[in-house]
Structure formats: structure tokens, C-alpha cells
Amino acid sequence: MTHHVEKKVLPLWRIPAMRQTYVILGPMSLIFSAGVFMGTSTVMMPQLKKDDSDIYVSESMSAWLYSVNGIGSMPTVLLVPYISQWKGYKLTFVLICLPVIIAFILHLFATNAVHLLIAGLCQGVTMGGNISLGIISITEYAEPRLRSFFLVMKSASFFWGIWTGNIIGTFSYWRNIPLLGIWPALFALFSCIIWPEGPYWLASVGRIEECKKSFVWLRGPENDKDELAAIIKNQTKNSDNSGKSNLVSKIKKSAVCRQFYMPFAVNCVLYSLYQFSGKIVMTVYALVIIEDITKSESTAYAGMLLIDGVTVVGMYIGSYVAMNVRRRNMFLITSAVTIFFLYVLCLYLSLVAYDVVTQNNVVSLTLLVLYTFAVSWGPMVLSTSFTSEIAPMRFKAFIVAVGSCVFWGLQTANLRLAPILMANVGMHGSFGIYGTFTLLFWIYLYKYLPETNNKTLQELELCFVKDKDKRKMDDVIEN
Structure with a gap:
């Protein structure tokens, strides 16, 4: 039966x-x-x-x-x-x-x-x-x-x-x-x-029962008990250690810990690639850039809306693809394609600037759309995802705070200097400079960016720790 x-x-x-x-x-x-x-x-x-x-x-x-x-x-x-x-x-x-x-x-x-x-x-x-x-x-x-x-x-x-x-x-x-x-x-x-309050935060301040309730509310009664136990153990230990040393001592110990300075450096490079890939400047100064290239105000407005739409569609496509592939490979490939189109735009607009070829609105907008799609469904959609995942929990507040300050400092400088850059080296020179910066950041990330797909925060904390340094890292935490 x-x-x-x-x-x-x-x-x-x-x-x-x-x-x-x-x-x-x-x-x-x-x-x-x-x-x-x-x-x-x-x-x-x-x-x-x-x-x-x-x-x-x-x-x-x-x-x-x-x-x-x-x-x-x-x-x-x-x-x-x-x-x-x-x-x-x-x-x-x-x-x-x-x-x-x-x-x-x-x-x-x-x-x-x-x-x-x-x-x-x-x-x-x-x-x-x-x-x-x-x-x-x-x-x-x-x-x-x-x-x-x-x-x-x-x-x-x-x-x-x-x-x-x-x-x-x-x-x-x-x-x-x-x-x-x-x-x-x-x-x-x-x-x-x-x-509910976040389970990690509740555990870090010693509110263990509330942490368990929050975790169950978010994950359901059939949640991962091992992950909950790891959260309570790690956050409680970090909280206990925080009272044993003053802030200056903690900063000194963190600064020599590979688990701190490596993800911090990778985050800063990811933010730099995000800013100097040119997409933020292209978004904010879209009307100025497209009208300068096409010499048409109506084309500039149409091109702006087209590029905005391609950006959104590209990011949603990227969000779906990122769930089904290795995100590190996806990021590196799409960033490489972005660099390619930045240099293509530089070459094409250089030929136009020196009267080698005649500017064509269809060709210009097509190249801008292809560049936008490449940068949107890769670097723009994955950079901030990586930065949030690879920061270890006990350093997350500092890494996110200072890293975000770097992000906004770069964006302010980038947007403030963009008109000066475009006025002095032209659109073709600007795209070439952005392509070169992006290439340099890509080389660094090719070497140091880890894969994060389907890994818990505890697993990601070990990505930047060499086997021979794990014992040293534990000593730093305990002391």
C-alpha cells in the first residue's frame, strides 16, 4: 500500500x-x-x-x-x-x-x-x-x-x-x-x-533568542540550522573580542590581516572600474554627449531614452544570467567586451574628428547602444554585488563605509571633471581614456577577484586567506 x-x-x-x-x-x-x-x-x-x-x-x-x-x-x-x-x-x-x-x-x-x-x-x-x-x-x-x-x-x-x-x-x-x-x-x-532586525546584528549585540526568531522569520522553520549556528558563534565571538581592545589596536591588527586588506583593495578597484568605465558619465551627460556627436537635439533625446532603456534591460538580463553562471567569469568577459567597445568608439570618433570618415547617426548610436549593453549587464550590475559579498562580517562596517566613501569621491570627481575632459581631449579622447583605465582595473581583478556564486558569507570570508595564514588569522582574532 x-x-x-x-x-x-x-x-x-x-x-x-x-x-x-x-x-x-x-x-x-x-x-x-x-x-x-x-x-x-x-x-x-x-x-x-x-x-x-x-x-x-x-x-x-x-x-x-x-x-x-x-x-x-x-x-x-x-x-x-x-x-x-x-x-x-x-x-x-x-x-x-x-x-x-x-x-x-x-x-x-x-x-x-x-x-x-x-x-x-x-x-x-x-x-x-x-x-x-x-x-x-x-x-x-x-x-x-x-x-x-x-x-x-x-x-x-x-x-x-x-x-x-x-x-x-x-x-x-x-x-x-x-x-x-x-x-x-x-x-x-x-x-x-x-x-525584523537582521539576525547577524542581533547576534553581534548578544540578543540570541531574537536572532533565532529573525532567522526563522526570514528563512522559515526548515532553515539551515548550520548557518544559524555559525552566525551565532562567529558574531558572538567578534562581539566579545570587540571589548578586549581599543579602536586603535583593532585597526592596527586589521591592517596587517590579509582577510581585511585584500577584500578592501578589491572593493576599491571594483568601484574604480564602475566609475571609470564611463557609464555614469554617459548617463548623467547623455544629452550633452549624444548631441555633441550627432549635432542633433532631437536625436540626443531619442538616443538618451534608447540608451536608458538598453541599460535597464541589460541589467535585468544580467541579473538572470548571474544566477545561472559563474559570476566571476561573467564579470571578466563583459568587462572585456566593454573595453573593446570603448576603444572602438575612440577609434570611430577619432576618424570622424580628423575627417577620415563622415559621422553617421545610425553608426554612432549603434556603437553607443552596444557599449551600453555590454557595460550594463556585466560591470554595472555585478560590481556592487561583489563588493557587498566579499567583505568579511567583522570588517564589513569599515570596508563598506570607507569603500563607499571612495565610490562617491570618485563619482563626484568623475562627474565634475567630465566636462573639462571632453572639452580638452574631445569625445574620442574621453572614450579612449575610460577604456585604458578600465583595462588596468580589469587586469587587477582578473588576478584577485574570487567567485561568490552560491557561497555563504562564512565561506566567502576564507577566499582571501592562504592556508598557511589561517592559524595566524585566528590568533589575531582571539587576541
Whole structure:
């Protein structure tokens, strides 16, 4: 006689993947709002320069409005990881939601350029805080098989927001953009009411029973007991050790630990490749770049929206592919293709600049689209995923804080200097410089970037530790 075991069907809200998705929707909605705000600058500046504009913006102020969000983000990325370790993720997330809401209100009622500048600084605060806290929370709340998918989707949400802002600004006045952009930020603000605190954080502050409940709430009753035991053991040990030495002593011991300085160096190089692959400059200055190449304003707007769409589609394709292949190989291959198209653009635009060939709008836009697709579904979608995964838990706050500060410092400098670079070496020279920088960073990452696919955070902590150094590392931790 055959006995059939009846499988229990859980309500939708009880399914662990749905609960994890709900938690991650908070940071994703917030980064979408930040993207909408950033997309505003691209379409707002040409409208403000028209004679009938209600706000006067000088050329120098215009350059600052493009890049000021990076300045607002740098203090936040240093503070947020430590505030979250002190007070937990829920309160910290509420604090970083508020500035972008204020930024949208300022945009809606701005009467001068100073209001726009302050709004940009506020948006930078949210961007910097969400980059830091979003990375930490996703790596803690999501299980390994979903973690990279969520990280990739979070990155895609930012560019989806930029595309949305650009669409609204292309077909209507820029003040209409805040009317949409503020709502996802408000959802993010109220969504965290029913979050549990992160199990890693709860274990690190000694709240073990709450840690177990949080882990079960996120992963379900049939969760991985070994992973929970490892979380409690590792985080409790790290918490105990934190009281045995002062901050200066801890920094000195960390600085000579390969498990600290190697992932930190890799993170900085990943951030550098992200910035100097040229995609952020291409996104923010899309209208300027495409109009300079094609000499047509209508083509510039159409090309901007096309490239924004290709960016979003490429990132979603990348998020799917990344779940089914070795992500390190995917990153290196797509980065190499990105370098190829940067040099192709450099060569083609050089031939146009020296009147060897005649500029053709179809050829120019095709090359820009191919470059955009290559950089979007590889480097742009995987760089931030790697940086969040390879930072060891006991160093994560410091690595994420300083690494994010490097990220925003590079972005501010990149966006501020881009007009100067394009004016002095032309579009062809700019693409060549970005290609060379990307190639140098690629060589370093080819040697040191580890594979992270389907590995737990505990397994990833061992990626940068040589066998002969494991005993030394343990001594450093214990002392």
C-alpha cells in the first residue's frame, strides 16, 4: 500500500522568499526614488538654460548640480554602517529615507539655484546611506541563492529610476518628476515597520533568542540550522573580542590581516572600474554627449531614452544570467567586451574628428547602444554585488563605509571633471581614456577577484586567506 505524504502549502506571506523580497523592496524602492532624482538633472539643466526658465543657473552652478550628490553622500557612507551597528537597521533606514523626501519637496517648490543645490545634497545623503545600508541589509537578510539576485535588482532599480525621470522630463516640465519620485520613497519609509532586525546584528549585540526568531522569520522553520549556528558563534565571538581592545589596536591588527586588506583593495578597484568605465558619465551627460556627436537635439533625446532603456534591460538580463553562471567569469568577459567597445568608439570618433570618415547617426548610436549593453549587464550590475559579498562580517562596517566613501569621491570627481575632459581631449579622447583605465582595473581583478556564486558569507570570508595564514588569522582574532 502506497502512502502519500501530504505537502503543506504555506500562505503566500509565510513563504521565506516572499518575506525576504518584501524586506528588500524597501532599499530597492528607495534607490529607485534616488534614481528618479538623479535622472532629473539630465533633463532639468537644458530646460533651465532656456530663456523662459523661472530659475537662473550659471555654468559653474550647472556643473555642481550635476555632481553635488556625491558630496552629500560621503559623510553618510562613513556614518551609516556604524549607526546601524549601534542602533540596528530599522531606525537607520528610516533616517536615510527622509532626506530624499525633503529633496523632492525642495525640487517641487524651488525658486532659485541654491534650493536645487540643497536638494542635490539631500539626495546624496540618501544615496550614500542606502548604498551602505542596502549592501549590509541585503547580505544579511537574503539567503545565499537569492542574495546576488537581490543585489543586482537593487542596482537595476537605480537605473530604472533614471530612465523614468528622463522620460517624464523629455515629454513634460521637470517639476512634474518629483510628483512621481516621492511615492516610492514614502513606501520605503513605511515598509520597514514590520521588518525584523537582521539576525547577524542581533547576534553581534548578544540578543540570541531574537536572532533565532529573525532567522526563522526570514528563512522559515526548515532553515539551515548550520548557518544559524555559525552566525551565532562567529558574531558572538567578534562581539566579545570587540571589548578586549581599543579602536586603535583593532585597526592596527586589521591592517596587517590579509582577510581585511585584500577584500578592501578589491572593493576599491571594483568601484574604480564602475566609475571609470564611463557609464555614469554617459548617463548623467547623455544629452550633452549624444548631441555633441550627432549635432542633433532631437536625436540626443531619442538616443538618451534608447540608451536608458538598453541599460535597464541589460541589467535585468544580467541579473538572470548571474544566477545561472559563474559570476566571476561573467564579470571578466563583459568587462572585456566593454573595453573593446570603448576603444572602438575612440577609434570611430577619432576618424570622424580628423575627417577620415563622415559621422553617421545610425553608426554612432549603434556603437553607443552596444557599449551600453555590454557595460550594463556585466560591470554595472555585478560590481556592487561583489563588493557587498566579499567583505568579511567583522570588517564589513569599515570596508563598506570607507569603500563607499571612495565610490562617491570618485563619482563626484568623475562627474565634475567630465566636462573639462571632453572639452580638452574631445569625445574620442574621453572614450579612449575610460577604456585604458578600465583595462588596468580589469587586469587587477582578473588576478584577485574570487567567485561568490552560491557561497555563504562564512565561506566567502576564507577566499582571501592562504592556508598557511589561517592559524595566524585566528590568533589575531582571539587576541
